[in-house]
Amino acid sequence: MRSGGNGHRGAEHYVEEFLQVEPTEEERAADAQGLVAHSLGKSYKRRPVVRGVSLSVRRGEAVGLLGPNGAGKTTVFYMITGLIAADYGSIELDGDDITHLPMYRRARLGIGYLPQEASVFRGLTVEENIRAILELTERSRDKRESVLRGLLDEFAIAHLRSTPAVALSGGERRRVEIARALAARPRFMLLDEPFAGIDPIAIGDIRELVRHLTARGIGVLITDHNVRETLELIDRALIIHEGRVLMEGEPDEIVRNREVRRLYLGEQFTL
Structure with a gap:
């Protein structure tokens, strides 16, 4: 991420303190447990679509949730966000x-969610x-x-501060959405199809943004149909x-x- 000039150093310093408060020993022990799902299950009209899925995401780690269409990955992801209730687990x-x-209670506790669809307030400026x-x-x-000045500088969107959100490109919109999410001080970010609907140039921006989140100690869970881009970015899948x-x-x-x-990537798949 680009940082601003000398006039913004104070703001940047405060943003670091604001978003990275030194944890207590009790918090360190708790953080080690991370975001954990145990044996999640879900059925629709008596048809099981998720059968005992467990996963974990640690602070500062990027994890991918991948699979073929209809495999159940989106249902798992939405159960973790709170959009869908689990039948068990x-x-x-x-x-x-x-x-x-x-979902709103989970957000207050530190789970940020970035949906696939544009979530900026289109009628407001950046x-x-x-x-x-x-x-x-x-x-x-x-x-x-x-904090506002620091986030605008940190995500290289200070020059867009007065721009209506409706006029942003796909990559710019994602930067604004993540900057806005960081204003809520999340411990974990759940990214739904972050590579969808953006041009090839913006893919690099998304990679940089995710790496920026993990460098801040924020755990990231990603689900996306763009398998190669996701695998090149994450720590585990x-x-x-x-x-x-x-x-x-x-x-x-x-x-x-x-x-x-055999079942998903195909024999010719390479990274």
Whole structure:
């Protein structure tokens, strides 16, 4: 990410403190547990679509949730976000059970969600989009302004601050959405199809944004149909097939696995 000039160093310093408060020993122990799903299951009209899927995401790690169409990966992802209720199983955030919490409660606890569809307020400017979240998370006006300036600089969107969100390109919109999400101080970010609907140039922007999140110590869970782009970005992946975890491992292990190649990637797939 580009940083601003000397005039913004104070703002950038405050953003670092604001988003990366030094954790206590108890928080360190809790954070090690991360975002964990245990044996999730879901059926529609008595047809099982997810059958005992477990996964975990640690702070500062990027994990991919991948699989063929109809495999159940999107249902798993939506159960973790809170968009769909699980029939059985549990979801924990740093050791606390959040299985039955609505989406907005999960957000308050530190789970950010970036949907595939544009989530910016199209009638507001870039600055107003970020400020709308800061109004909810920071009482001090001075601190709100400092964090706002820092985020605009950090995500290289300061020159767009007065631009209506409706006029942004796909890559610019994603940067604004993630900057706005960071204003809520998430511990984990769930990205739904981040590579969808963007041009090839913007793909590099998305990669940089995800790496930026993990460098901040934020755990990232990604589901996307663009398999190659996702595997080149993440630390680990889970391949979902027929509602179950077919394999979990690092990208190279995933690509080498014969069953994954036969059922999902194809024999000619390479990274």
